[in-house]
Amino acid sequence: MNATYRELTLAGLWNNNPGLVQLLGLCPLMAVTTNVxxxxxLGLATLLALVASNFAISLVRDYIRAEIRIPAFVLIIAGNVTLIEMLIHAYFPELYAILGIFIPLIVTNCIVIGRSEAYASKNPPLHAGYDSLMMGIGFMLVLMxxxxxxxxxxxxxxxxxxxLMFGEAARGMTISLGTDFKGILLAALPPGAFIGLGCLVALKNYIDKRMAQTAKASQPITRQPLGEAA
Incomplete structure (x- = not known):
């Protein structure tokens, strides 16, 4: 049975978030997230690759033999990622220089391949496209x-x-804590990414635990009618 759009939304953004629950795509998650x-x-590039690839895979899923489905999926994903890479290179050259190899590596990102195999290959195009949209947004939010x-x-x-993304007029968007703030070097280094992600995962688990406790406490207590045997 196909999941409802509400279930797909909650799964992608929270319950089964690729970055916080599935812990997929950790290589770009750690390497690229030095700033918003x-x-x-990279989140937008991954989102576009997810939606385009999974929608296309869902359209042709009945015409691909099971023995060659993974190579066929990779070819479809690679074509979409190549197009996205060319667009970023053409319109955002400075950002392209920073993201570098991590854009073409979207082809092998576990999130993209995983959703194509687990969902797009088994569901109709609209559901596959919406599932990939929510998963992509969830992953992008974690990156940001x-x-x-x-x-x-x-x-x-x-x-x-x-x-780099919004033009020279966006230089005024910068928010600063002041020139006196020296910063903590650890946060800018790879270990800082591991620590930061660990804190986000711990925070999500804490929120889930509190929500579960609140839901349990709000449930009515069923009392056994008098006279019935225990």
Whole structure:
């Protein structure tokens, strides 16, 4: 049975978030998230690759033999990622230079391949497209939040490189904690990414636990009628 759109939304954004629950795509998650803009750029590229590839895979799923489905899926994903890479290179050259090899590596990202095999190959196009949209947004949000935390703690700024995506007018978007803030170098280094992601995962687990406790406490207590045997 196909999941409802509400279930797909909750799964992608929270309950089965690729970055916080499935812990997929950790290589770009750790390497690129030095600031918000880098996370947004790679997150959007991954989102577009997910939606385009999974929608296409769902359309042709009945025409691909089971023995060659993975190579066929990879070819479809590679074609979409190549197109996205060319667009980023053409319109956002400075951002492309920063993201570098991590854009073509989307082809082998476990999130994209995993959703194509687990969902797109078994469900109709609209459901597959919506599932990939929610998974992509969930992953992009994790990239942005982690990038924002590392940028804020490491450099004392937010949106410092917004002009790479939004033009020179976006230089005024930069938020700074002041020139006196020296920053914590650890946040800008790879270990800072592991620590930051660990904190986000711990926070999500804590929220889930509190929500479960609240839901359990709000359930009515059923009392056994008098006179019935225990």
């Amino acid at each position: 803009v880098n996370g947004l750029g 939040v982690l990038g924002g935390l590392r940028e804020l703690v490491g450099n004392g700024t937010l949106f410092a490189q917004a002009h």
